[in-house]
Amino acid sequence: MLRHTPPPRRFAPALLALAAVLALAVPTARAAWPALSALRPTGGQRGTELDVTLSGARLGDAKEIIWYQPGISVLSITKLDDNSVKARLKIAPDAAVGLHDLRLRTATGISELRTFSVGALKEAAEAEPNNDFDKPQPIALNTTVSGVAGNEDVDYYVVEAKKGDRLSAEVEGLRLGITTFDPYVAILNAKRFELASSDDPALTWQDGFASILVPEDGKYIVQVRESAYAGNDSCLYRLHVGNFPRCTAVFPPGGKLGEKVTVRWIGDPAGEATSEVTLPASPVANFGLTRQDAKGISPYPNLFRLSPLANAIEAEPNDGQDKATPITPPVAANGIIEKPGDVDHFAFKGKKGQTYDFRLFGRQLRSPLDSVMYLGKKGAGAAVGDDDALAPDSFFRFTCPEDAEYWFSIQDQLKKGGPDYVYRVEVTPVEPKVAMSTNVEYVTLGTGPMAAAVPRGNRQGMLLIGSRADLGGDLALAIRDLPPGVSVEAPVLAASQAVVPILFTAKADAPLGGSLASVDGMPADGKTKVPSTFGSQAAPVLGQNNVIVWSRTVPSLSVNVTEECPYSIEVIEPKVPLVRNGSMGLRIKATRKPGFKAPISVYLPWNPPGVGSGGGIVIPEGKDEAVIPLNADGGAELRTWKILVQGDSGVASGPIRVSSQLANLTVASPYVGLEFQAASVEQGKEADMAVKVAKLADFPGEASVTLLGLPNKVTTDAKTITKDSKDLVFRLKTDKASPAGNHASLFCQVVVTLNGEPIVHNIGTGALRIDVPLPPKPAAPAPAVAAAPPQPPPAAAAAKPLSRLEKLRLESKQKLAGAGGK
Structure with a gap:
């Protein structure tokens, strides 16, 4: 479908940087997330069997093709090499014509969504050269030709047709989901007169189709090309020609x-x-x-x-x-x-x-x-x-x-x-509705598959999006038809939110395999029933600015059990809340299997509203812990949220991913509030900054208060307060080199300790003005004396100012005199 959706966060952002390290970090090779880039041929005739080559990366341990529509069965899968396999397909005689959606499941992962085209006509392959109108490739009527429209390439095919018969030609190009291919198709007679042509009909998106009644017995030419003659080796097509x-x-x-x-x-x-x-x-x-x-x-x-x-x-x-x-x-x-x-x-x-x-x-x-x-x-x-x-x-x-x-x-x-x-x-x-979905699977942007691959004895999390129409309140999620041995934990989707993390867990003995799960959203109060739909959109073809040119939306969620992973991660659940305008270090612990020492990139795929988390955090090679910094702004929603952490690492053959448990993170109001009194001081002097303290919630013992954001060469001591404190005073000490001006970014870090863990508040803002001292005032003149008879003699004239040379001579004499007196 033609639709634009902004790209979400990319899949496994740290994995490429780790690849060189991972090749040396794992003692034995394992497969990992597969990447399926091509199926050749791109389609087949229903009622037949055929071999299809699936190629990409990390496909050597392929186990199953998962079809979203009925009609195609897989008779066998044979490894060709580490990056390709051959599948023997059997297409039912009554299989629906058109596109069938699929994913390839390997022993340790699930691929992106791809499509396979089912037709009703016998199959043939393009035979070059066929780019000369006078030497077209002969084909039988009612044939599907698999071909390629190269750069400045024009392909010609010739068929025999009878007067009064219908002659139709339709090309699948863009719809194959390979590249931004804009095909053109035309039907011409033997005299090169164009009887019908098609470029961008609404019915078939950018693909073309043409259909005529044959005017006379004879040969008719079908032309296929890229509309601007700008094709390439990726512009594959399936041309259907028949009556x-x-x-x-x-x-x-x-x-x-x-x-x-x-x-x-x-x-x-x-x-x-x-x-x-x-x-x-x-x-x-x-x-x-x-x-x-x-x-x-x-x-x-x-x-x-x-x-x-x-x-x-x-x-x-x-x-x-x-x-x-x-x-x-x-x-x-x-x-x-x-x-x-x-x-x-x-x-x-x-x-x-x-x-x-x-x-x-x-x-x-x-x-x-x-x-x-x-x-x-x-x-x-x-x-x-x-x-x-x-x-x-x-x-x-x-x-x-x-x-x-x-x-x-x-x-x-x-x-x-x-x-x-x-x-x-x-x-x-007007009636309420719920539409559930995944993030868009941007195949070419590396978002990874919007499907779950859960390692045995481990966890895999993902995000679901809930869209409400004329409905408020929390949503409860129902996810059904999971593979044997897999359970799901789906928190309530908060009324204020459209995204929620869910978590799949596989038992250690869960059978390897997969299923297509249904996903529904419903009011959490259980009192209202509303229609609910689910769709997962995959966009294999993008245009300029990553606008979606071609996509497919499937109605179920692929959930799979894969082989065990060499590590797991866990959130050390905080015992204290994250307060508004506060911060926290979220501890992540890894459990490694013997021999696995590779670094593990950890991050939150979703943050509660008003909460931010640090990126680029890695559990170093051979280590077991890392800390993800969290912070909450002043408007963070007050609630206990379910969060999870993704842990991306890899093996010699590629990336792997697991998730932590769904951990509780409580966002709470601050325990204290502060009101700063503005302060001013001259360079090199001291001054007091008074701060009023307001208790917002009881807390035990003392809390430390540190004034931060001070200008250079300004110092003060940390203070402590209790729940009964009303005010505190910071004695500020400046230096003659402290920068003059108004400094309005001071704030206090208040640390309340509860259950042995810190609750960090960052409360601002205070202002400090530093002034340059005034220059010393000149000496005041002596007060005038009233004249009295008899008049005193005139005052002596002021001494003549000494020259620089005279001053030096005088200073030399004074030094000599002083030395002689000792």
Whole structure:
């Protein structure tokens, strides 16, 4: 799906730096987290068996391919070398066409999500050279060709076709999830006249498809290339060529769970068709309908929306308020913007205070419609409207201001239209929902798999994200269908939070293997039931600025048991709280198996709100402990939180990871508050700084108070206080070289000791002004004496100031005189 999500923290950040050390640190080689980068071929025909090579890194001990959809079984896995294996696959005759999601489980890890394409046609390989129009590669009709679009490469294939037959060509390129491939496909006649071409249709993302009715018997050329002639060796494709149907839309584009629905297939050159479909009784991820007729089956499904809502179908003409199609919410209104400039209207009766959500599905179902939706009271203009709240589909919420009849309309932003501009507007009362997910698995950014690989006798933690709609309060999590011997600890997801750590633990004798677990979120009070969904998105193809170009979302969580790990880690749980504006050292202890001495990188993958943790912390080679610094800001949420620490290390063959237990970390209010009185002093002198003390909670004994942040060459002594202290005074001593100016970053570190552990407060701020001493004042003149007869003789003239030479001579005489007197 086309969606942008900012990249999360990278997986195992310290492992690359440790790799050279790890190769020497472990006495015997072990496998580690596998990296699956390629499957060749990228797909196969259903109803057949074939060999597929899986390659990447650390795959030599592969044990199982885990499929998210049914229809493919693995007959055998054979090691080729440490970085590749060969799997013998059996594809069921009724396997769904399109993409099947998979992960490769090795003895010690689980791979990234990859896909394998299942088709209905016999398979062939591209045979170079085939880049000359006059010398195309011959292929039989109804063939799937695996090829590569290189730089400035144009591949040509020729087929024989009969007049009046359908000829379709569809290329899977971007959808294979390998690279940012923008394929172009065209059908030409033998005279090089282009009969149909396709570059970026909405239906198939950036991949192209073309379909024609053959005008006359003869040879027809199918051309495939990168749209800008800028392909490369990674631009692999699967080209489906045959007389299969290829419809541009299905209508209605959605239906009610468990019901039979008659759908109309639109856009096939052989004409429209209808079929009756029984829909699944429960939601199915990535659900689609696939057109099939006597000639064949489409190579990829048309997406189809499943919901609990009944369908309402537009009745033309409905291009104005007075002709609006009536509906009764809750309902799904389905229609088509059939021609340029078309505007569809629906009408419903609303009562004062009723609130409805209007959610349009267009581009989400791969319709070319770029929707704009408006709503208003019958006979009046629009009261609300939206273009692309759902990027690019429309959404708004409306509360009826009075009992009245209301209308809403749908049109294309650019006034475009056509027979395949289908849409579906679900009109529902506001109701709470929960959507659970993992972080996005950015394959090329090294985030690692969003799946759990739990070593026997050890632990593996990961983060889950909870999104609430119209719902508050804490969420309880339910994770089911775990492998035998695996348990999960899932703390409550706090009302203020969207992320929570969970922890899987495997027994020492748990069987090696895996399962796909379900994940649900529900109000923790147990009183309310709400719909809950889960999805884990993997994004193998990114564009500029790491925008997601192609991704797949699977509806379950892969949880696996792997071989034991040579170490485990544990949080030494604090016996005291971390206070607001305080700090703490979180001790981490490692238990190593004999012979394992490698360094272990430790970190918190998630911090409680308002809490920060230090990065780059490593338990050194051969050591057993490290301390992760924690701090809390003044707004940290007061609560006892569950935290875990990840421990990443490695062996000669790659990275491994374990987790600590879920430990309690209590964030509390400070025990004391301080109010600083501003102080000032001249350089070289002393002054007092008074601090008022306010007890906020009782504490035993004395607490130390250290004034920190003092300027250079300013000193003072530490103090102590008790719970009864009201004030304290710091005597500040300055130096003549202490920097003059206003120093406003002073703070006190108050350490309260409880249960033998420190509770560190960092309380500020105080200000100290250091002044430069004033220069000495000049001597004051003698007071004037009143004149009295007789007048005294005139005062003697002031002595002439001595020159520098005279001063030196005088000083020399005085020294000689002084020496002679001794």
